[in-house]
Amino acid sequence: MATLGDVAARAGVSISAVSRVLSDAPDSRVSAATRERIVDAARELNYRPNFAGRALKSARTQVVGLVVPDITNALFTELMHGAEDEATERGYTVLLGRSDDVRPGGEVIARLIGEGRVDGMALQVGDAVQPAGLRDLITTQAPIVLVNSSYPGHVGSVTLDDHRGALIATQHLLELGHERIAFANGLPRSFTAKRRRTGYKLALATAGLRMPKEYETRIGYTVDNGRTALRRLMALDPKPTGIVVANVNAAVGLLGEARRAGIRVPEDLSVVTVHDSWTAENTWPPLTAVKMQFYTVGRAAVRSVIRRIETGETSDEVVTDPPPELVVRESTAPPRTA
Amino acid sequence: MATLGDVAARAGVSISAVSRVLSDAPDSRVSAATRERIVDAARELNYRPNFAGRALKSARTQVVGLVVPDITNALFTELMHGAEDEATERGYTVLLGRSDDVRPGGEVIARLIGEGRVDGMALQVGDAVQPAGLRDLITTQAPIVLVNSSYPGHVGSVTLDDHRGALIATQHLLELGHERIAFANGLPRSFTAKRRRTGYKLALATAGLRMPKEYETRIGYTVDNGRTALRRLMALDPKPTGIVVANVNAAVGLLGEARRAGIRVPEDLSVVTVHDSWTAENTWPPLTAVKMQFYTVGRAAVRSVIRRIETGETSDEVVTDPPPELVVRESTAPPRTA
DNA sequence: GTGAAAGCGCTAACAT
DNA sequence: ATGTTAGCGCTTTCAC
Numbered sequence: 001m002a003t004l005g006d007v008a009a010r011a012g013v014s015i016s017a018v019s020r021v022l023s024d025a026p027d028s029r030v031s032a033a034t035r036e037r038i039v040d041a042a043r044e045l046n047y048r049p050n051f052a053g054r055a056l057k058s059a060r061t062q063v064v065g066l067v068v069p070d071i072t073n074a075l076f077t078e079l080m081h082g083a084e085d086e087a088t089e090r091g092y093t094v095l096l097g098r099s100d101d102v103r104p105g106g107e108v109i110a111r112l113i114g115e116g117r118v119d120g121m122a123l124q125v126g127d128a129v130q131p132a133g134l135r136d137l138i139t140t141q142a143p144i145v146l147v148n149s150s151y152p153g154h155v156g157s158v159t160l161d162d163h164r165g166a167l168i169a170t171q172h173l174l175e176l177g178h179e180r181i182a183f184a185n186g187l188p189r190s191f192t193a194k195r196r197r198t199g200y201k202l203a204l205a206t207a208g209l210r211m212p213k214e215y216e217t218r219i220g221y222t223v224d225n226g227r228t229a230l231r232r233l234m235a236l237d238p239k240p241t242g243i244v245v246a247n248v249n250a251a252v253g254l255l256g257e258a259r260r261a262g263i264r265v266p267e268d269l270s271v272v273t274v275h276d277s278w279t280a281e282n283t284w285p286p287l288t289a290v291k292m293q294f295y296t297v298g299r300a301a302v303r304s305v306i307r308r309i310e311t312g313e314t315s316d317e318v319v320t321d322p323p324p325e326l327v328v329r330e331s332t333a334p335p336r337t338a
Numbered sequence: 339m340a341t342l343g344d345v346a347a348r349a350g351v352s353i354s355a356v357s358r359v360l361s362d363a364p365d366s367r368v369s370a371a372t373r374e375r376i377v378d379a380a381r382e383l384n385y386r387p388n389f390a391g392r393a394l395k396s397a398r399t400q401v402v403g404l405v406v407p408d409i410t411n412a413l414f415t416e417l418m419h420g421a422e423d424e425a426t427e428r429g430y431t432v433l434l435g436r437s438d439d440v441r442p443g444g445e446v447i448a449r450l451i452g453e454g455r456v457d458g459m460a461l462q463v464g465d466a467v468q469p470a471g472l473r474d475l476i477t478t479q480a481p482i483v484l485v486n487s488s489y490p491g492h493v494g495s496v497t498l499d500d501h502r503g504a505l506i507a508t509q510h511l512l513e514l515g516h517e518r519i520a521f522a523n524g525l526p527r528s529f530t531a532k533r534r535r536t537g538y539k540l541a542l543a544t545a546g547l548r549m550p551k552e553y554e555t556r557i558g559y560t561v562d563n564g565r566t567a568l569r570r571l572m573a574l575d576p577k578p579t580g581i582v583v584a585n586v587n588a589a590v591g592l593l594g595e596a597r598r599a600g601i602r603v604p605e606d607l608s609v610v611t612v613h614d615s616w617t618a619e620n621t622w623p624p625l626t627a628v629k630m631q632f633y634t635v636g637r638a639a640v641r642s643v644i645r646r647i648e649t650g651e652t653s654d655e656v657v658t659d660p661p662p663e664l665v666v667r668e669s670t671a672p673p674r675t676a
Numbered sequence: 677g678t679g680a681a682a683g684c685g686c687t688a689a690c691a692t
Numbered sequence: 693a694t695g696t697t698a699g700c701g702c703t704t705t706c707a708c
Binding site for chain 4: 341342343353354357358361363387388390391392393394395396
């Protein structure tokens with residue numbers, strides 16, 4: 001690999017001149033002719049700045065870490081794209097990490113930041129992570145922004161408008177004429193579950209309805225959790241005619257389980273989910289979903305991390321624009337008895 | 339962040355002594371007492387070796403890149419886990435990258451290697467990438483191992499036993515009594531598609547059967563490609579009674595389209611796919627699939643990259659152990675007329 | 677058994 | 693307008 005020295009030798013100038021030109025310093029102070037020689041030499045040698053050299057000198061890597069609970073979760077596609085687009089525009093690179101099953105975020109993050117592999121991080125912790133595992137984060141003053149999660153006292157977060165998402169989903173069923181609407185939610189300790197809950201309740205309250213306590217399950221966001229929720233909800237009397245599911249993976253499981261139980265969707269039961277993804281389009285029937293703005297959240301998160309790195313400013317932000325968007329497919333219909 | 343100097347000062351020893359102890363050099367040549375002082379000091383200061391400093395000095399990052407066409411594809415979960423497990427055991431870290439849609443691999447790789455961000459790479463190129471885009475790779479002598487892909491003249495690859503996977507899938511339908519078996523395959527230029535094709539053909543030939551040319555579609559591996567394949571195959575006369583799909587995403591689409599067309603699975607049509615993933619369990623009906631050993635391939639790929647980095651050796655490897663495994667679910671049954 | 681010192685590639689303050 | 697130089701944190705050779 002060619003170094004600055006190689007380029008300098010070939011162009012017949014000093015190393016610092018080359019550095020100034022190739023790292024486009026604000027004031028490179030070289031003549032047009034010299035600049036050209038340098039640029040040519042660099043191209044001929046296929047010069048690329050050495051990452052370690054630059055990072056060591058500047059104490060900056062221009063890398064931000066993005067850690068999500070499960071990288072292959074379709075939900076995070078847009079989040080990652082948003083993060084990468086924002087990073088690229090600002091001259092940063094995104095380093096993807098999984099918040100490992102065993103050590104919920106803690107060790108990975110400490111390494112990434114402590115060893116100077118990244119300048120800052122955007123961190124989405126999973127539904128199932130105990131908030132206690134986040135303790136280390138808040139003690140460090142590292143530039144960490146939480147995505148769709150929270151920790152008491154931690155400042156710096158970007159979140160989806162979960163409240164509104166659940167509200168829109170519930171309203172959709174109300175408008176179809178449903179009056180017994182259940183809610184398959186995440187775990188009680190989950191930050192997002194809490195906020196989706198308020199949206200569900202508000203929609204019902206506004207319509208002048210109240211549901212029995214058992215109409216909300218708080219089991220979790222996985223496919224299996226969704227299956228369990230379906231069984232529990234459809235064992236109630238009276239049965240709900242519609243279910244709002246707080247997560248698309250859970251909705252996929254719930255739908256599969258309904259199928260298995262011989263419950264027809266949407267004839268016997270309407271299902272609407274918060275979150276859209278390609279999997280929702282490919283269930284049978286295709287799932288009506290409220291599309292959340294993951295792309296925008298990804299951008300905002302990286303923007304926030306970089307601001308924190310470069311200026312030290314922090315903020316807590318909710319992405320409300322664009323708002324969540326209802327995508328009507330075939331899993332919802334008016335209730336039979338209506 | 340504490341440096342070696344800080345630790346040395348606190349322990350009252352030289353920097354080099356600290357370095358020898360903390361980087362567990364084979365021969366640290368320090369007394370037990372000194373060693374203890376050093377280890378204590380490091381712990382108290384929460385010392386972590388600076389990544390850039392180490393990389394700059396040693397010209398090694400201990401990082402291998404893993405680039406796949408679409409990180410969020412459920413198929414790559416196991417591949418990544420295998421890669422990470424192998425890397426961890428050998429003291430390496432995995433850096434995840436997407437082989438970007440726009441620049442098919444080329445630029446990402448050149449940067450990662452050229453800037454010294456990684457020591458080597460495992461690269462899986464997508465079905466849709468033109469082999470021409472890989473030209474740069476082979477010219478460099480960089481430690482790159484291709485995963486489930488090939489480039490003429492490039493040495494260093496690890497692949498699934500695609501031939502056998504398709505063979506097993508086809509045999510399953512044959513054993514159920516099907517005699518008109520179609521094959522929804524990937525693009526003709528796709529390396530994996532070529533090998534899956536030989537498995538399909540061998541199974542048929544062994545059974546003494548021949549299918550008309552139109553029984554094989556070569557459209558691609560996406561959900562939409564699967565939908566198209568279904569329409570094309572079910573327009574034939576006579577219709578196939580069973581379809582082997584070369585990719586699980588395509589199978590999901592194909593199944594959805596069958597549903598839409600009013601074709602009952604498995605009563606009217608059996609569907610078996612090569613590749614298993616959680617999505618296959620959650621279609622309706624759940625998909626019979628041949629589970630390919632992605633985890634093992636991930637491990638083997640990283641092992642191969644590291645060997646290439648450390649010893650310069652190269653190899654082309656097919657993962658045959660464990661063999662692909664048939665997982666019977668509910669999308670396959672004997673043909674109606676049988 | 678321990679320490680001093682050079683140097684990896686780069687940037688930036690300081691000459692000239 | 694261009695060059696010299698120090699030093700980022702680390703490893704490693706060499707000297708003691």
